[in-house]
Amino acid sequence: MDSAQAYGYMLYFVSLMTMGGIYxxxxxxxxxxxxxxxxxxxGIAGFFAIGAYVSAILTTAESASHxxxxxxxxxxxxxxxxxxxxxxxxxxxxxxxxxxxxxxxIATIGIGEIFRLILKNExxxxxxxxxxxxxxxxxxxxxxxxxxxxxxxxxxxVVAVFYFVIERARLAPWGRxxxxxxxxxxxxxxxxxxxxxxxxxxxxxGSVLMGLAGGLMAHYIKFIGPGATEPLTTTFLVWVMLIAxxxxxxxxxxxxxxxxxxxxxxxxxxxxxxxxxLAVKAAYFRIFLIGLLLQVVxxxxxxxxxxxxxxxxxxVA
Amino acid sequence: xxxxxxxxxxxxxxxxxxxxxxxxxxxxxxxLIGPNGAGKTTIFNVIxxxxxxxxxxxxxxxxxxxxxxxxxxxxxxxxxxxxxPQEFGAMSVLENLMLVPAEQAGENxxxxxxxxxKVSLRDKEIxxxxxxxxxxxxxxxxxxxxxxNLSGGQKKLLELGRAMMADPDIVLLDEPGAGVxxxxxxxxxxxxxxxNRERHYTFCIIEHNMDMIARLCDxxxxxxxxxxxxxxxxxxxxxxxxVLDAYLGGDVYVAPN
Numbered sequence: 001m002d003s004a005q006a007y008g009y010m011l012y013f014v015s016l017m018t019m020g021g022i023y024x025x026x027x028x029x030x031x032x033x034x035x036x037x038x039x040x041x042x043g044i045a046g047f048f049a050i051g052a053y054v055s056a057i058l059t060t061a062e063s064a065s066h067x068x069x070x071x072x073x074x075x076x077x078x079x080x081x082x083x084x085x086x087x088x089x090x091x092x093x094x095x096x097x098x099x100x101x102x103x104x105x106i107a108t109i110g111i112g113e114i115f116r117l118i119l120k121n122e123x124x125x126x127x128x129x130x131x132x133x134x135x136x137x138x139x140x141x142x143x144x145x146x147x148x149x150x151x152x153x154x155x156x157x158v159v160a161v162f163y164f165v166i167e168r169a170r171l172a173p174w175g176r177x178x179x180x181x182x183x184x185x186x187x188x189x190x191x192x193x194x195x196x197x198x199x200x201x202x203x204x205x206g207s208v209l210m211g212l213a214g215g216l217m218a219h220y221i222k223f224i225g226p227g228a229t230e231p232l233t234t235t236f237l238v239w240v241m242l243i244a245x246x247x248x249x250x251x252x253x254x255x256x257x258x259x260x261x262x263x264x265x266x267x268x269x270x271x272x273x274x275x276x277x278l279a280v281k282a283a284y285f286r287i288f289l290i291g292l293l294l295q296v297v298x299x300x301x302x303x304x305x306x307x308x309x310x311x312x313x314x315x316v317a
Numbered sequence: 318x319x320x321x322x323x324x325x326x327x328x329x330x331x332x333x334x335x336x337x338x339x340x341x342x343x344x345x346x347x348x349l350i351g352p353n354g355a356g357k358t359t360i361f362n363v364i365x366x367x368x369x370x371x372x373x374x375x376x377x378x379x380x381x382x383x384x385x386x387x388x389x390x391x392x393x394x395x396x397x398x399x400x401x402p403q404e405f406g407a408m409s410v411l412e413n414l415m416l417v418p419a420e421q422a423g424e425n426x427x428x429x430x431x432x433x434x435k436v437s438l439r440d441k442e443i444x445x446x447x448x449x450x451x452x453x454x455x456x457x458x459x460x461x462x463x464x465x466n467l468s469g470g471q472k473k474l475l476e477l478g479r480a481m482m483a484d485p486d487i488v489l490l491d492e493p494g495a496g497v498x499x500x501x502x503x504x505x506x507x508x509x510x511x512x513n514r515e516r517h518y519t520f521c522i523i524e525h526n527m528d529m530i531a532r533l534c535d536x537x538x539x540x541x542x543x544x545x546x547x548x549x550x551x552x553x554x555x556x557x558x559x560v561l562d563a564y565l566g567g568d569v570y571v572a573p574n
Contacts, residue, residue: 168430173423180416183405191417192391310409312461
């Protein structure tokens with residue numbers, strides 16, 4: 001292996017870790033919603049898209065082709081992405097949090113798609129199908145590969161911080177209460193818990209992480225257009241990651257994200273080497289393979305690779 | 318303490334509760350009996366806020382509580398248990414109890430993340446209380462077990478355990494004895510008496526075990542077809558031919574002694 005090849009592999013690894021980290025943030029968000037609280041959010045793509053566009057609009061240089069840009073620091077862009085996602089998730093929560101799990105799924109699919117279509121069609125704000133380009137990348141002044149490594153470290157640090165925060169919340173009465181709502185709403189109500197309020201809280205917390213992931217993704221690929229917010233690569237993949245990794249287990253959520261992204265990315269490398277006429281079909285075959293993999297994992301490990309564990313009196317799980 | 322005034326509740330064409338009225342005196346242990354389908358559980362659901370009535374009013378400690386949501390009624394001091402156990406299945410038995418108490422600062426996300434001392438002190442307090450309750454119910458050996466794995470009888474005890482964690486003014490017990498073994502049933506009755514005497518809990522108990530009702534309850538309210546048939550002590554209830562009629566479906570000839 002010559003040094004150019006090794007360098008290529010190293011960059012590939014950096015991109016795997018960066019993308020895996022961004023997915024891990026979404027997975028942790030979905031874990032709060034589904035894993036802890038039992039909220040079936042099937043509109044991940046919508047919150048992801050909102051975060052991505054907000055951060056893009058806030059941080060790009062002024063442009064005639066879309067709203068703003070406001071040329072703000074990237075950190076403010078990401079905070080803005082989280083705040084706007086929080087407000088929108090709260091409004092969505094007020095509207096449909098009373099729906100039972102499968103109905104909530106249907107409602108959130110619809111709402112997620114509405115957001116995506118609005119972002120696609122409000123050309124004055126988002127430049128429509130052509131998307132927003134020239135989104136700044138953090139550490140842009142550093143030379144390659146240091147800018148990419150820097151961004152990877154930033155993403156991994158964000159994952160680590162949120163992992164610890166969410167794990168702490170899970171083990172606190174807050175997490176106990178959320179899981180109580182998941183397990184038996186009626187009983188939680190009889191125990192004086194304001195179920196609606198806490199369901200909205202969990203929905204907002206999870207969606208904020210999805211918005212943050214969207215913002216990070218926009219900065220990473222430096223461009224955001226409707227194609228980057230397809231439900232297949234956001235909603236579907238994140239769900240597979242969480243279920244395979246272990247719903248209700250934060251370590252499982254993070255593991256699932258890195259593992260599945262690795263497989264997803266690697267399968268693209270493989271199918272890319274097929275002859276041209278097969279390659280078109282192979283792109284769809286990837287989706288089938290991911291589904292099959294999920295089946296195998298769930299047959300073997302019913303609760304995911306790292307299933308949920310409740311705290312016990314001897315030790316804390 | 319609790320006044321049910323002309324409560325009605327319909328499900329489609331079925332009138333489950335039909336202008337039902339009764340009063341539960343403070344610190345009493347009131348029995349609520351009647352044949353299946355008499356509307357006993359429905360009236361519990363209406364009192365505890367799980368269902369809204371179609372008509373009538375409910376007063377609790379002088380305040381009108383008709384139609385208030387269940388979680389608010391809990392904070393006013395009304396705790397109910399369920400006929401079919403409603404445990405938090407995938408959570409440990411200890412967690413099932415620790416979830417219940419009010420005023421848990423750690424239920425607020427920011428407190429949970431920041432003010433560790435306050436949260437952990439309160440949690441320790443709740444944990445100790447939960448362990449006491451489990452000892453009382455003889456469930457200590459399953460403390461770490463997931464509640465969903467318990468036997469039917471153990472789940473019934475856990476229902477009662479949750480009520481004990483709440484420290485309520487009135488407890489609505491829906492068939493606490495169903496599926497509990499006879500030895501434990503005696504303890505259960507004793508415990509209810511103790512909670513009533515020492516902690517001044519008021520109880521309203523739906524139960525089909527007449528020995529338990531006879532031992533604990535005065536007065537006993539008999540419900541039939543959604544309304545109160547009669548009310549009195551167990552002797553009076555037993556002596557009333559209408560009660561037997563209601564249980565056995567009418568037209569039953571009762572031989573004179």
